[in-house]
Amino acid sequence: MIFSNAIFLFMFLPTVLGVYYLPLTLRTKNIWLLVASLVFYAWGEPLYVFLMIVSIAVNHFLALAIDAPKTRKAKNVVTCACVFNLGILFVVKYLPWVMELFDVNFSTLLGGVTV
Numbered sequence: 001m002i003f004s005n006a007i008f009l010f011m012f013l014p015t016v017l018g019v020y021y022l023p024l025t026l027r028t029k030n031i032w033l034l035v036a037s038l039v040f041y042a043w044g045e046p047l048y049v050f051l052m053i054v055s056i057a058v059n060h061f062l063a064l065a066i067d068a069p070k071t072r073k074a075k076n077v078v079t080c081a082c083v084f085n086l087g088i089l090f091v092v093k094y095l096p097w098v099m100e101l102f103d104v105n106f107s108t109l110l111g112g113v114t115v
Helices: 006-020 026-044 046-067 074-101
Strands: none
Touching: 006 026, 026 046, 046 074
């Protein structure tokens, strides 16, 4: 779904905003925005929704670990979070380019077996 699409502008966005501004608890509003975001991304590229859910879950638990009281290892957790997120970015965005650059394909990695 594109931001300038008529479906987004006249159906999706008003629905999301309308539900968000109902007198609901903050937790309910956050869950609503999470679900609406996943629907938005699934509309455009459903392949990455699972990756997005995993990323949200891992980042949530890493944020809780950073915020935990009496934790001296917050810097290590922040480092892990950065490596995790940059790793996802590399795999999704740059790994195909790197594999093409080195003329590597999956069949050569599997020993000539075609999938």
